[in-house]
Amino acid sequence: MSKKKYNTINDFLEDASFENWALQNNGTDINFWEFWIANNPDKEEIVNKAKDLILGFSFDKKFVNKEKVALEWKKLEAKIQAKKIAPKRKVRFLRQFSAAASILLLISLSFYFTNSDDKVTHKTDFGEILNIKLQDGSDVTLNSNSSLSYYKNESRKVWLTGEAFFQVDKKVVTNAKFWVLTDDLSLEVYGTSFNVNTKKKKTDVYLEEGNIWLKFKNGDDKKMIPGGYISYSSKKNKILEDKNILNPIIKTSWKNGSLLFENLSLEKAMEKIEENYGYSIVFKDEKSKNTLITGAVPSKNIDICIKAIEKSVDVIIIKKGDSLIIRKK
Structure with missing residues (x-):
């Protein structure tokens, strides 16, 4: 750990011991990094940027409850059997089940069934x-x-x-x-x-x-x-x-909650931000587009993401409606 060189934000973000220090999770790592930072004062700014990114990550990964899914399938199969016994109530039954399924969709967060063909779809x-x-x-x-x-x-x-x-x-x-x-x-x-x-x-x-x-x-x-x-x-x-x-x-x-850029133009980097967050990107000057960026930004917190980019490439980013407006300082 002590032999590794730390020159970029990525060097810090890829080090598990640094993450432990930022999150105050491991006594050994905390002691090591406190000593390292005290002896590398020239790296204070980049250390703080990396720490801000780690603390800014807000993982909220959602998992489908298997028991709930199994229960709903048992209910569905039982109702299908009931439908076979009482075909005259087919339309009414399907409407009632459709309403129940709609409620289940809201509860399950991004998980639903298309009952007509047993197709499962996950969405984010x-x-x-x-x-x-x-x-x-x-x-x-x-x-x-x-x-x-x-x-x-x-x-x-x-x-x-x-x-x-x-x-x-x-x-x-x-x-x-x-x-x-x-x-x-x-x-x-x-x-x-x-x-x-x-x-x-x-x-x-x-x-x-x-x-x-x-x-x-x-x-x-x-x-x-x-x-x-x-x-x-x-x-x-x-x-x-x-x-x-x-x-x-x-x-x-x-997949670990960050977007990494390696000597990428800000224009290309912002295409990734557009894909991930859904904002339209508007550049107010050509110089900003061609500015190169190397570093990491969170993929789940737009405010921390904007702050990190502003610090990295010396630009101002303004959120306006569904757009991000970018210009040089």
């Missing part, structure tokens, strides 16, 4: 992250303004709109495939970790570990290896990017 709002445990044991982290759908008895085939990180449970005995389908392509997986983003009318895939076969809408296919990143647009009928990512946390940090 802007600034919301949702952890999902699929029936096959796979884990999915759903990013803001996104949705994931699958059929009740076939959770190893999912449809994604938006962004999600997958940790697919490998079925050694049956060697069962796992499929992710988007408007641009489909991913064939056996057991691996990867990130998929369908925003901006294209599909971006980053493979963290394992192997993936991509099947594009034009009929072509391609195998990916760990560290690979591919961006494909079916509308343009071509691969937009195909490269290796040297700093993988840039693509997956959102």
Whole structure:
């Protein structure tokens, strides 16, 4: 720990002991960082920025109550049996159940069933992250303004709109495939970790570990290896990017509550803010657009996010309605 160099906000944010100090969780870490800060006064400003970001994170991940889901399915099955016995009451029964299901939607926070075809859909709002445990044991982290759908008895085939990180449970005995389908392509997986983003009318895939076969809408296919990143647009009928990512946390940090920028123009960085929070971005001058930013901002607290960006690149950001207006100081 003492041999590591701390020169950027990312260096601090990626260190678990620093987080413990900021949150006052571990006596050893607290003592170490108090000593380190006292002996590195030139790093006080960057230390405070990193600490503000950690304290600003407000994780509010929502989990579906499995017992509640099971109970509702038992109720549904019982009512379906009752419907078969008394077909004349079909319309009335469906209307009553629809009202009950609407109430359940509000309670479950982003989780609902489409009863007509046994399809399950999870949705998130802007600034919301949702952890999902699929029936096959796979884990999915759903990013803001996104949705994931699958059929009740076939959770190893999912449809994604938006962004999600997958940790697919490998079925050694049956060697069962796992499929992710988007408007641009489909991913064939056996057991691996990867990130998929369908925003901006294209599909971006980053493979963290394992192997993936991509099947594009034009009929072509391609195998990916760990560290690979591919961006494909079916509308343009071509691969937009195909490269290796040297700093993988840039693509997956959102699932831990932060957006990381590495020598990125403020214009490109604000596109991520727009995706995550839903605000329209308005630049008042060209100089602000081209300012480079390196650092981390919270993905769930817009006020802390704005404050961090203002400090990092010396701009003023004003919230006005559903817009963020940016100009140089």
